[in-house]
Amino acid sequence: MAGARCPPEDVDLPHPARAPPAAAADLVSDDDRSVAADSWSIKSEYGSTLDDEQRQADVLSSCNFPAPSDCSSDKDEPDDNEVEPSMLGLQSYWDNAYAEDLANFHEHGHAGEVWFGMEVMDTVASWTKNLCTSMSQHDVGDDVPKDLSSWSVLDIGTGNGLLLQELARQGFSDLTGIDYSGGAMDLARSLATRNGFASINFVVDDILDTKLEPIERQFHLVMDKGTLDAIGLHPEGPVRR
Template structure:
């Protein structure tokens, strides 16, 4: 398997755990409000009423036999570490965390945490660049093993035409790294206003004023455009840690499928799901999509395949280890093609 349900780098998570454990940043009232609501006040105005979307997702959860993993369920009694980790699914947690990081930036010029660490981010960026160049050249790598994570020193001209969306962008450093590689049409969204404030300040300071940052919740996005490349580094993980994680993961796929342009790609980096688990989750979404389209629509499709997403490839260069007789890694990065 590609990953074994481990948390982000211990040093990164420990900092968050310390904040959460002290209670200085997130009050009990804030946690209660966040647990009851998954909405934001954004640049686009009031949020949508998502009662029906919750009901639809709940119905899909039961009818599709979707795996409601205990990792994403905070109803059971948990060890302290798991209890703290579940807070990563609450908006109040991230609002408090980014308020703290924004204050540190203004006082000390610090950029804040890099989720999964700078090494993983470097691999994701160079690997994604190689993948996009191959696709631009007409070499769509269906299950090929020749996508490397080494930087490509030529063909940067192909990258300027790619529109890129980073969901759950945080401090926006992933988009800065993509800009350094030749991508220019870059947008980052996060439901935390503090994260967007920090990302904008960092981009301006580091010479990337053209990166577009917006407050937006991927689960009820107000974005009207589609993107050729959508990046997710840890957002699906955080969504899964919400008390309603299994349902919200279904909502995630419904929403993200509308953001990725036809022929575009979705690149997910996760430390909570293995490659095979992500493939299974996509397959379940594809089956739901097929059922909703109806038999006649399926027959009319030229490709004969009504799947919304198709597996392209995954990063194979992360360090691996043996656990319980299986080979795994701490992080999985998987690319899917939007049909």
């Protein structure tokens, strides 16, 4: 789920020509709109091109942004470091994004985007493997598994689940991904089955209102690529964080 999607450098991306509704304009900066629109028009490494202008308008028009007074007290001092709310913090944005990706998968077999690019994903997976291997080889506690296949891993906001597939290639086998978008989980399961990783477990779950029972399921490693970013970009970001 959720961080800003970075477009390839060699793609000339148009800026949206359609202005957002007035209700969203006060809460979404020009830079945020540009990032969000670019994420729709990006041509992924799997060849998926998305209709940015219409999708952006649809998402914005469906947003019910609360008034600024709903997000913070009038007595609170403004935080100069606080980011502006963005559509990237809304579940409706990601539901629409993954609905499009799922349709592209069924029609063309496209996997969708590799979050932050293949090089970054490979680096994260390799670094994670090296970290866990090092901990397994040193006596850091009885709770640390002695081999990668015994590490239980939870990926929060897993999206299309491609990072978990890469971890599986690195030797991990007890892998679970959660995302609050049902479309994301449908896509992740389809991709994992197609690529030979049907054992990866994908669950629709909101980390802020999780239904995972800690007594029944515990994890040695919890990962997040951008869920905290999305939480912070919600109009109620400070409260949700």
